[in-house]
Every structure is written in C-alpha cells, then in structure tokens.
Amino acid sequence: MTKCFLSYLYAIAVLTLSGASVVPAFGTTIRVSPDGPVSSIAEAINSASPGDTISVEGGVYHERIVVDKTLSLTGVNNPVIDGGGTGTVIEIKAPGSALKGFTVRGSGSHLSNEDTGILLDTAGGTLIEGNRLTDVLFGIYIKNSPHTVIRGNTIRGKDVQMTERGDGIRLWYSSGTKIIDNDISVIRDLVIWWSSDTLIKGNVVEEGRYGLHYMSSNHNKFEDNVFRNNYVGGFLMYSVDIQFYRNRFVNNRGVGTGYGIGFKDLDDVVASDNLIIDNRVGIFLDNSPYLVDSWNKISDNVIAFNDIGVSFMPSIRRNAFHENSFVDNDEQVEVRGGGQLAGNEWSSGGSGNYWSDYIGYDENGDGIGEIPYTSESLFESLIDAKPELRIFVFSPVAKAIELASRAFPVIKPEPKLTDEYPRVRSGIPPGLRTGGGEPSAKLIILSLSMVALPLIFYAYMRKS
Amino acid sequence: MEIRNILILAGKETRESLKNRWFVLYTVSFSVLAVLILSIAPGRNEITGISGYGRTAASLINLVLLFVPLIALITGSISISGERENGTLQYLLSHPVTKAEVFAGKFLGILVPICFSISLGFGLAGIGVALRGGSGDAAEFVLTALLSWLLAASLLSVGFVVSVFSRRASKAIGVAVFLWLLIIVLGDLGIMGTAVAMDLGIKQVFALALLNPAEVFKIASVLVLSPRFEILGPVGVYAVRTFGREGVIFILLSVMAVWTVIPFACAFLTFSIWRREES
Numbered sequence: 011m012t013k014c015f016l017s018y019l020y021a022i023a024v025l026t027l028s029g030a031s032v033v034p035a036f037g038t039t040i041r042v043s044p045d046g047p048v049s050s051i052a053e054a055i056n057s058a059s060p061g062d063t064i065s066v067e068g069g070v071y072h073e074r075i076v077v078d079k080t081l082s083l084t085g086v087n088n089p090v091i092d093g094g095g096t097g098t099v100i101e102i103k104a105p106g107s108a109l110k111g112f113t114v115r116g117s118g119s120h121l122s123n124e125d126t127g128i129l130l131d132t133a134g135g136t137l138i139e140g141n142r143l144t145d146v147l148f149g150i151y152i153k154n155s156p157h158t159v160i161r162g163n164t165i166r167g168k169d170v171q172m173t174e175r176g177d178g179i180r181l182w183y184s185s186g187t188k189i190i191d192n193d194i195s196v197i198r199d200l201v202i203w204w205s206s207d208t209l210i211k212g213n214v215v216e217e218g219r220y221g222l223h224y225m226s227s228n229h230n231k232f233e234d235n236v237f238r239n240n241y242v243g244g245f246l247m248y249s250v251d252i253q254f255y256r257n258r259f260v261n262n263r264g265v266g267t268g269y270g271i272g273f274k275d276l277d278d279v280v281a282s283d284n285l286i287i288d289n290r291v292g293i294f295l296d297n298s299p300y301l302v303d304s305w306n307k308i309s310d311n312v313i314a315f316n317d318i319g320v321s322f323m324p325s326i327r328r329n330a331f332h333e334n335s336f337v338d339n340d341e342q343v344e345v346r347g348g349g350q351l352a353g354n355e356w357s358s359g360g361s362g363n364y365w366s367d368y369i370g371y372d373e374n375g376d377g378i379g380e381i382p383y384t385s386e387s388l389f390e391s392l393i394d395a396k397p398e399l400r401i402f403v404f405s406p407v408a409k410a411i412e413l414a415s416r417a418f419p420v421i422k423p424e425p426k427l428t429d430e431y432p433r434v435r436s437g438i439p440p441g442l443r444t445g446g447g448e449p450s451a452k453l454i455i456l457s458l459s460m461v462a463l464p465l466i467f468y469a470y471m472r473k474s
Numbered sequence: 475m476e477i478r479n480i481l482i483l484a485g486k487e488t489r490e491s492l493k494n495r496w497f498v499l500y501t502v503s504f505s506v507l508a509v510l511i512l513s514i515a516p517g518r519n520e521i522t523g524i525s526g527y528g529r530t531a532a533s534l535i536n537l538v539l540l541f542v543p544l545i546a547l548i549t550g551s552i553s554i555s556g557e558r559e560n561g562t563l564q565y566l567l568s569h570p571v572t573k574a575e576v577f578a579g580k581f582l583g584i585l586v587p588i589c590f591s592i593s594l595g596f597g598l599a600g601i602g603v604a605l606r607g608g609s610g611d612a613a614e615f616v617l618t619a620l621l622s623w624l625l626a627a628s629l630l631s632v633g634f635v636v637s638v639f640s641r642r643a644s645k646a647i648g649v650a651v652f653l654w655l656l657i658i659v660l661g662d663l664g665i666m667g668t669a670v671a672m673d674l675g676i677k678q679v680f681a682l683a684l685l686n687p688a689e690v691f692k693i694a695s696v697l698v699l700s701p702r703f704e705i706l707g708p709v710g711v712y713a714v715r716t717f718g719r720e721g722v723i724f725i726l727l728s729v730m731a732v733w734t735v736i737p738f739a740c741a742f743l744t745f746s747i748w749r750r751e752e753s
Binding site: 263265266268290317340392393395396397398399400401402403404405406407409410411450452453454456457458459460461462463464465467468471472 | 485488489492532535536539540586590591593594596597598599600601603604605612615616619658659662663665666669670674675676679680683688689692693696702704705706707708709710711715
C-alpha cells in the first residue's frame with residue numbers, strides 16, 4: 011500500500027511539473043531530412059531547446075535516439091528510425107514530450123536488457139501517437155511516466171518463441187495513462203504494473219501470451235478492446251476495482267491456460283457486455299474475490315462456444331453472475347476437483363442468466379423460466395473430479411452416462427449450481443450465431459464427388 | 475490366389491450387400507441423419523470466423539461411432555455364417571476357388587459398399603454445409619471420412635471373427651450387437667470405472683483408451699478436425715506433448731491397422747481349419 015501511495019504522490023508531482031511544459035508550443039521548429047542540412051535526428055535534438063518541435067522528413071535514419079529534453083518529434087511522410095538490432099531505439103526522458111508518425115524498427119533482442127522500441131523513463135504526460143513499431147522486443151515501455159497517452163500505434167514484435175518475446179506495451183508506475191486504439195500483435199503481454207486510474211480502450215491484441223495483464227494495479231478500466239488468439243485473453247491479478255465493458259475475448263487457447271479472462275486474487279470487479287467466445291475456458295476464477303467483504307459483479311456478458319464456460323477453483327465465493335448468456339459451452343460451469351458451488355449468486359431480483367441447456371418453460375411469458383436451472387451432469391461431475399476422463403468427451407459413453415443418471419436418480423449427482431430464475435431468451439447479439447458466407451467451391455466439389463462416386467458404383471454393380 | 479477370382483467374388487458379395495435390407499436401411503438413415511445434423515449447424519460465425527462445421531464435427535463423429543461399427547459388425551457377422559446356414563458356402567467352395575480367395579473376396583465385397591455408404595453420407599452433408607456458407611475445411615472433412623473407412627475395416631474384421639465361429643446367422647447377429655454395445659458403451663464405461671476406482675494416472679488412461687478401436691477413431695478425428703487437442707483434457711495434452719500431433723495420429727492409425735489385421739488373420743485361420751475338419 012505504501013508503494014501505491016508513493017506512486018500516487020509521484021504521479022501528481024510529475025503531472026504538475028509536466029503540465030507546465032506540455033501546454034505552450036512556444037519553441038521553434040527544426041527540420042530534419044536525409045538530404046540535409048540537418049540529416050540526423052540526434053543532431054537536431056542536441057541543438058534544440060526544450061519546447062522545440064523537430065519535424066522529420068521521410069527516409070530511413072539509422073540511429074538510436076535519446077530525447078533528454080521536452081521536445082515534440084513529428085514524422086512527415088513516414089520516416090523510419092532503424093535501431094540496427096541492438097539496444098533501445100528511442101528513449102524519452104523528459105516529461106511532456108511527443109512522438110508522432112514514425113516507423114520504429116530493429117531493437118535489440120536481449121530480454122535481460124529490456125531492449126525496447128520506444129522507452130519512456132520519467133517522461134510523464136508524453137504523447138505517443140500514430141507510430142508503427144516492427145521487429146522490436148518490447149514495444150512501448152512506460153516507466154515512471156504517469157498521464158501518458160498512447161494512441162493509434164501499431165506494434166508488431168519479434169516472431170520468436172514466446173519465452174523470448176518482450177511485452178507489447180508495459181506500464182510501470184505510470185498511473186492515469188491512456189492506451190487507446192492501438193493494434194498489437196506477436197508480443198508477450200500488454201501488462202500494467204503498479205498503475206492506477208488507467209484507461210485501455212479500443213485496442214486489438216493478438217498472437218501474444220496475455221492479451222491484457224494487470225499486476226497490483228487498482229481502479230482501472232478497459233473497454234471495447236479485442237483480445238484474440240492469445241494464450242490468455244486477459245489475466246487480472248492482485249488488484250482491486252477493475253471495470254471492463256464491451257470487450258471481446260475470442261479464441262484464446264494456450265495449452266494449460268487458454269482463458270478468455272482469468273481472475274487471480276482480484277476484488278470488486280464489474281464486468282458487463284463482454285463477448286467471451288471460443289476460448290478453452292471462458293472465465294477462470296482463482297481466489298477471487300480475495301477480500302472477505304468484496305463481491306465481483308459479472309452481468310450481461312455472452313459466454314459462448316467455449317470448451318468450459320466458467321471454471322471455478324474450489325471454494326470460490328461472492329461472485330454474482332446476473333443476466334449473462336451461457337450459450338453452447340461444452341461444459342457450462344466447471345468446479346475444479348468436483349463438488350458443488352456455494353456462496354455465489356446466480357440471480358437477483360427475480361432475474362438470472364440464460365442457459366442454452368435449460369430444460370424448462372416460461373408459462374407466464376415474463377422471460378423467466380418457471381423451473382430453476384440446475385447444472386447436474388454425471389459425466390461433468392466425473393471429469394471435474396478426475397480430469398483425465400475428459401478424453402472420453404464426445405464419445406457415446408458420455409451420453410450414455412447422462413441417460414443412466416436420468417433413468418436412475420440414485421446415481422444423479424448433487425447440482426453444481428442452481429439458478430432460480432433462468433432467462434429463456436439469450437442476450438446473444440445478432441450475427442454472432444450465424445451469418446451467411448460464400449459457399450466454399452472446394453467443399454462443394456469434394457462433396458459432390460463423394461456423393462457421385464458411390465452412385466456411379468451402385469449403378470455399375472446393378473448393370474453387370 | 476488369383477486377383478481375378480477375388481474380384482469376381484467381391485462383385486457377387488457387393489451385389490448381395492446392395493440388396494441387403496439392413497445395409498440399405500443403414501445407408502439411408504446415416505445419410506439422412508448426417509444431413510440433418512449438419513444442416514442445423516450454424517453457418518460461418520461472423521465474430522470468430524469459425525465455420526459451422528467445426529462445432530458440429532462432434533455430432534458427426536458421434537453419428538459415425540453409432541452407425542459404422544453397427545453396420546460393419548452385423549454385415550461382417552452374417553457374411554460367412556449366413557452362407558453356411560443356407561448351405562451356399564459348400565456350393566461356393568465346390569467351385570475352383572481357394573478358401574483364401576473366397577474369404578478375401580467376401581471381405582472386399584462388404585467393405586467397399588460400406589465405405590461408399592459413408593462417403594455418400596459425408597458428401598450429402600458436405601454439400602449442405604457448403605451451400606449454407608460454412609467453409610468447413612474440405613481436407614479435414616475428407617480425412618474424417620477416411621478415418622471412418624478405417625473404423626469400418628477394423629470392425630468388419632471383428633465381425634468376420636464372429637461369423638466364422640457361428641453356425642447360424644441369427645446367433646451371429648446377437649453376438650455382433652453385444653460386441654457393438656461393448657465397444658461403444660460398456661468398454662469405455664469399464665475404463666472410466668477402473669480409472670476412478672484405481673485412481674489411474676494419465677499414462678494408464680491413455681493406454682486403456684487405445685484398446686478400443688472406436689475410442690481411437692474418436693481421438694484421431696478430434697486431432698484431425700481441430701487444432702484444439704486440449705479439448706481432450708490432460709490425457710490429450712500429455713499425448714500430443716509426448717509424441718507430437720503427428721506421432722499420436724500415427725499411433726492411433728497403427729492401432730486401427732492392428733485391429734483390422736489381427737482379427738482378419740484370426741478369422742481366416744479359423745475359417746480354413748474349421749472347413750477342413752467339417753469336410
């Protein structure tokens with residue numbers, strides 16, 4: 011907590027300082043061009059005074075840059091800064107700076123050196139906008155730089171093994187930062203360390219390890235992002251008061267993880283209107299909430315087509331699931347190690363969740379089923395208790411066991427959970443379930459020949 | 475052993491199969507159900523880009539698992555026993571053909587129409603999927619059909635074993651249906667029960683699952699159909715991590731080959747010895 015508090019003080023201090031230098035654009039403009047007279051960006055920075063603007067013309071600049079005074083660097087016609095494959099390409103060490111419209115490439119690849127495309131160190135209130143980063147180990151590293159804005163950048167990391175990659179964006183003690191509309195791929199994580207009151211909005215994070223990763227960062231919000239094809243869509247840890255809305259967590263399937271979104275020691279979560287689709291596990295809950303007086307509120311989300319909808323570690327309590335749509339998850343809710351859930355809430359004010367496997371009816375037409383939804387599958391109970399048996403999934407034996415447990419209630423398991431007021435209509439947005447595509451010519455031709463061959467054969471056999 | 479004789483005998487067997495009511499009934503119901511299952515499947519999903527086929531593949535695998543073993547076991551089990559009961563087997567063997575030719579001809583003559591029936595069902599379903607805009611990776615679709623052929627071959631071999639030991643077709647069908655139940659439900663149930671009762675580990679469960687040709691077919695299909703082998707749980711992850719995806723598929727194909735060759739050899743040996751004693 012002390013650390014948190016200190017970082018707050020720091021953030022406020024830097025903001026006050028940077029506020030003074032960021033507002034007035036009183037300086038002169040220095041022009042850099044490959045044709046001269048100033049042909050090196052470092053040279054321009056050397057001769058500039060704080061508050062100046064450096065305008066860089068198109069071309070390739072083979073240099074590594076340290077911005078040690080408050081400057082605004084603007085790329086015109088997409089200049090390329092090439093670090094040549096060693097160290098950090100651009101390092102900004104002055105608050106209130108700006109970097110716009112560059113292509114940054116070729117950082118080093120030493121994880122221990124944290125080689126980075128754009129590094130901000132004690133540079134609060136800086137704006138990083140509209141840059142393209144390729145072949146960088148870390149993309150944008152924001153260290154001790156509160157109230158920075160990272161907007162509209164494209165970051166593509168080095169296509170090496172996951173263990174050798176750096177983070178696409180890393181925040182380190184940089185509260186109040188906004189990360190907006192960036193496109194990030196082939197990296198390790200987008201990770202937020204020790205930073206509060208940040209906003210992460212409209213980003214796309216693909217082909218990484220953790221699409222979004224909060225570590226000990228309280229009072230944060232993220233919305234309208236897409237986390238796709240990562241090991242884990244979002245892994246939120248050791249934080250309090252995280253809100254997230256309208257994000258899409260799609261097809262995150264790391265082996266051993268594969269969570270759309272995972273909570274670890276996470277308190278006071280509010281999650282609404284998210285789409286959590288086609289992950290190995292839609293939502294993974296581990297020791298969350300952690301504090302005894304905390305509740306996590308998960309409502310109006312669509313959790314669909316995952317292998318497991320929601321996976322609970324044993325004895326997880328105080329999660330409120332209201333008005334979510336659980337659609338066609340192979341297993342809607344898993345309780346690791348088997349057994350029943352207790353102390354979680356599946357409905358409030360007479361309204362629960364939609365369950366695609368609900369067998370019941372709505373007699374009075376109020377949208378709420380008259381029979382409670384219970385999750386009680388003998389096969390699921392078996393695989394919760396003994397995960398090795400999951401190998402028999404999709405086999406007729408799984409269906410046979412269900413049938414047997416219905417026919418002989420003696421072997422029926424205790425329900426994992428009961429939703430007293432199941433909704434009968436899903437909140438699944440139109441277009442999610444179906445949408446026409448072009449007929450696949452290859453499939454049609456192959457299928458036609460698969461039909462034609464036997465028919466010709468049958469006809470031939472009949473004749474002869 | 476002459477190829478020509480085998481082909482003539484296989485042709486005769488095929489024509490009889492096509493007249494067989496069981497066979498026609500199974501072919502028609504398999505095709506109808508395959509088309510129904512895949513036509514209620516969702517089309518291409520706008521958000522995930524996943525085709526309808528991927529998600530309904532599981533239902534199709536289930537359908538194959540129920541139908542193909544049943545038809546292979548039953549037609550196999552009546553192949554020899556039926557002719558023996560009618561007395562036509564004696565007549566057939568009085569021709570200038572060897573027992574090996576008769577046996578091979580019968581096997582081929584039954585396997586080929588079964589494989590064509592599977593192809594018919596998959597093809598009709600595939601047309602349905604394609605017309606509704608599901609992309610359904612065409613290669614994977616064909617591969618699943620080919621795996622179903624292997625499943626048919628292995629269980630047809632088992633059916634032949636039943637057949638050579640049975641004097642009457644009705645008895646053979648009874649045994650075949652019991653074997654079907656054993657392979658499809660009871661066997662797996664036994665493995666699951668054993669795994670829970672004796673707290674078996676990952677390796678043991680994997681080894682036990684390999685015993686069952688139907689289970690082997692299912693695991694192979696899941697591996698072929700989707701990149702998500704983790705859907706098979708810790709055992710699937712263990713297998714793929716240890717042997718590699720190709721390695722696991724190779725093991726599974728080998729198991730199915732063993733299930734085809736060994737029962738076939740047993741049935742043939744028994745067939746040749748038995749006949750000698752009778753005459």
